[in-house]
Amino acid sequence: MTGLLAGFAIALLIALGLVAARGARKTRALSERLERAALELQRLQMAFSRFAPDHVIERIIADGSEGIGEKKEVTVLFADLVGFTALSESVEPVLLVRILNGYFERMSAAITEHHGYISTFIGDGILALFGAMAPNPWQGNDAAEAALAMREALAAYNEELAAEGLPSLSIGIGLHRGTGVAGVVGSAELKQFAFIGRTVNVAARAQDLTRSFAADIILTDSVRQGLDRRFVLSALPETAVKGVERPLSIFALEGCGG
Numbered sequence: 464m465t466g467l468l469a470g471f472a473i474a475l476l477i478a479l480g481l482v483a484a485r486g487a488r489k490t491r492a493l494s495e496r497l498e499r500a501a502l503e504l505q506r507l508q509m510a511f512s513r514f515a516p517d518h519v520i521e522r523i524i525a526d527g528s529e530g531i532g533e534k535k536e537v538t539v540l541f542a543d544l545v546g547f548t549a550l551s552e553s554v555e556p557v558l559l560v561r562i563l564n565g566y567f568e569r570m571s572a573a574i575t576e577h578h579g580y581i582s583t584f585i586g587d588g589i590l591a592l593f594g595a596m597a598p599n600p601w602q603g604n605d606a607a608e609a610a611l612a613m614r615e616a617l618a619a620y621n622e623e624l625a626a627e628g629l630p631s632l633s634i635g636i637g638l639h640r641g642t643g644v645a646g647v648v649g650s651a652e653l654k655q656f657a658f659i660g661r662t663v664n665v666a667a668r669a670q671d672l673t674r675s676f677a678a679d680i681i682l683t684d685s686v687r688q689g690l691d692r693r694f695v696l697s698a699l700p701e702t703a704v705k706g707v708e709r710p711l712s713i714f715a716l717e718g719c720g721g
Contacts, residue, residue: 532646538593538606539666545633547587569620573612578605592658595645603689610636610680637670638682668704678715693720
C-alpha cells in the first residue's frame with residue numbers, strides 16, 4: 464500500500480510538473496507575443512508620430528487600417544511665399560532658416576486653429592487639408608477663415624521683421640474643394656497622412672494665379688458655393704490653367720463681414 468501511494472505521489476508530481484512546464488511555455492509564448500506587439504506598436508508610433516494626427520494613429524493601431532485609403536471631399540489650401548527665391552539669395556542661411564521657421568510657426572497656428580491639418584511643407588510652401596480627417600460640412604468656411612487668419616498673422620510677423628531691419632514676406636494662397644483619396648502613405652520608416660488627387664493640383668494652380676491678379680487669396684467656385692454670405696469676395700475673370708479642361712471660375716477673398 465505504501466508503495467502504491469508512493470507511486471501515485473510520484474505520478475502526481477510528474478503530472479503537476481508537466482502542467483507547470485506547459486504553463487511556463489504558454490507564459491513564455493504569451494510574453495513573446497506581447498513583446499512583438501509592443502515592438503510593432505512602437506514602430507507604428509515612430510513611423511507616424513511626426514506626420515499624422517494622434518487620432519489617425521490611434522485608428523490605425525486599433526483597426527489595422529494602415530495604408531487603406533478613403534475617398535473624401537476635402538478643401539485644400541496651398542500657400543507659397545512670393546519672391547522667396549530672391550530673398551534666400553540675399554539673406555545669410557542661418558537668418559533665412561530663422562525667418563522661415565517663424566513664418567511656418569505662425570501659419571501653422573492659423574491653420575490648426577481653424578480645424579485644418581498641415582499635410583506637408585514643400586520648400587517654402589504649405590499644403591493644408593480641411594475635412595480630410597473627419598466629415599466637415601463647414602470645411603470651406605474653415606479654410607477661408609484660416610486663409611484670412613494667415614494674412615493677419617503674416618502682417619503681424621512682418622512688423623516684427625521690420626523692427627529687426629529684415630525684409631517683409633508676401634504670401635499667395637489658393638483654395639479648392641473636391642474629391643480625392645485620403646490615406647497614410649510612405650515607407651516602413653517614414654509615413655505621412657496625404658490627400659491624393661486633382662484637387663491638390665487645382666489648389667496649387669489657384670495659388671499661382673495670385674501673382675497674375677495681385678490678390679493674396681484666391682478661391683475657386685467649388686469653395687465659394689459652400690461659403691457663408693459673410694465672406695467678401697471679388698469675382699475675377701475665368702482663367703484657363705494647365706491640367707484643367709475648363710477655365711477656372713475664381714474669386715479673390717477680400718475679408719469676412721463677421
